[in-house]
Amino acid sequence: MAQKDYKFEGWMGLDKDSVDGKMVWQEFEPKPWEETDVDIKVECCGICGTDLHTLRSGWKPTMYPCCVGHEIVGIAARVGSSVTNGIKVGDRVGVGAQSESCLGRLGDCPDCAMGLEQYCTHKFVGTYNSTFINGGKSYGGYALYNRVPAHFAVKIPDSIPPSHAAPMMCGGVTVYSPLKHGGCGPGKRVGIIGVGGLGHFGLLFAKAMGADQVVAISRKTDKADDSLKMGADVYIGTDDEPDWATKYARSLDLIVCTVSSSKMPLNDYIGLLRTDGSLVQVGLPDDGVLNAPIPRLMRRLTVGASLIGSPGEIREMLELVAEKNVKPWIEEIPMKDANRGLVDMEAGKARYRYVLVNEQ
Structure with missing residues (x-):
């Protein structure tokens, strides 16, 4: 599937009020494509507390417009020619809270070398509200599609339902x-x-x-x-x-x-x-x-x-989940009702994780 066959659209926070259920659906421009990237057709995306903090500019000023969501699971729709971690078009993959680190490209980085990309010495790029090394802005998974460097996409075992895997990503x-x-x-x-x-x-x-x-x-x-x-x-x-x-x-x-x-x-x-x-x-x-x-x-x-987890740790976690048949307590919400999900999350109604599901 070529990029021209689909659009990047999602729920955008335009200001601090968006956390009150006032996100708007609109098109956005993903990071400039690189052959190390993968485009993911989003099946579902968990609602994380970080989404609320970011939409309200709680931790720091947010780069509005912002599409949040960093617990993404979907189908690989486009895979770059330089992707080396085995992901193929049609694979189910997941993305967590981090979308890029230096991986040694910006100088010596012992953390990346040890598989601790979340502690990268030079560059931590969040799956949303960040800037990639190539200058593009990161947008999250309250959307139809997500573009991410493939190093930070992990395959989801067949035995784990997408809506169960999504909130595990972060x-x-x-x-x-x-x-x-x-x-x-x-x-x-x-x-x-x-x-x-x-x-x-x-x-x-x-x-x-x-x-x-x-x-x-x-x-x-x-x-x-x-x-x-x-x-x-x-x-x-x-x-x-x-x-x-x-x-x-x-x-x-x-x-x-x-x-x-x-x-x-x-x-x-x-x-x-x-x-x-x-x-x-x-x-x-x-x-x-x-x-x-x-x-x-x-x-x-x-x-x-401790800060999130590396792609390697996500893979280990998924192996444990598959082996022990761990089942998270989730509630699925249609992606069209994302604003309601945010408000209910803020009100403490989740028992214990909301997952937005694209119905297409």
């Missing part, structure tokens, strides 16, 4: 990566803070990776039953258990915190760690500020952060 791998690097598996007690779009993946994956104990931590008790069904062994509702910080102190080896709030009790969360335990923060507040937990650092603990 939401899933964002928690898979720190769980993997934190040694999640037999012998580990793992806590997941925040039972939402990210946190529910944390529970599913920690269970699938064989953790001895999986602990769900949230403010209210209304997600307790869901969490236990997802694989949690223990549920902590912090608003309803006044003594939770003392009761569960020094009980966990690894914590992944998905909460995006500068007001969360980070010091108490760190107190849940055993000696030599680790807390990894993956949620980022709009104001970018987290309170420094100095008192708790009088023990030997590690407090750090």
